[in-house]
Amino acid sequence: MLKDMKTHCHLKPGQKGTRRLLEQYGKSLVCVRYRYDESRGIRLKTVEIIVEEKPWKQPRFKDGDIAPVLVGYDEIDLREQLRKLRARWSPEEKLWFIPYRLMRGTELENRIPEKC
Known part of the structure; x- marks a missing residue:
C-alpha cells in the first residue's frame, strides 16, 4: 500500500x-x-x-576477510579442524589464517587475537 x-x-x-x-x-x-x-x-x-537505542559493536571482520586464529601447539583436534577448513599456517606469526565466513559463530571466533 x-x-x-x-x-x-x-x-x-x-x-x-x-x-x-x-x-x-x-x-x-x-x-x-x-x-x-x-x-x-x-x-x-x-x-x-526512534523506539530503542542501545550500544552496537561493529564486527572487526567481514565475511570476505582473512582472519587470524591463535591455536596452541598441543590442541591437535583444533589444528585438524583448521586443516579441514583449508586454513593457512604462518610459521613467522605462529597463527592460522582462515576466511572469517568459515569461522563466524564457531569456537574459532573467540580465538582471534585482540591485537589484530
Whole structure:
C-alpha cells in the first residue's frame, strides 16, 4: 500500500508541518513524510521515530576477510579442524589464517587475537 503512494515532502524535526509532532515525540522524532494516495484521493502524514537505542559493536571482520586464529601447539583436534577448513599456517606469526565466513559463530571466533 505505502509503496504505491508518492512521497512529495520529507521534513526534518522543527520545520513547518512538524512542530506539533515534535512536541508530542520530542527527540525521538526523526522525520515526517507526507504521502499521497492518488487512487483513494487522500494524503497521509507518517512519522519516523526512534523506539530503542542501545550500544552496537561493529564486527572487526567481514565475511570476505582473512582472519587470524591463535591455536596452541598441543590442541591437535583444533589444528585438524583448521586443516579441514583449508586454513593457512604462518610459521613467522605462529597463527592460522582462515576466511572469517568459515569461522563466524564457531569456537574459532573467540580465538582471534585482540591485537589484530
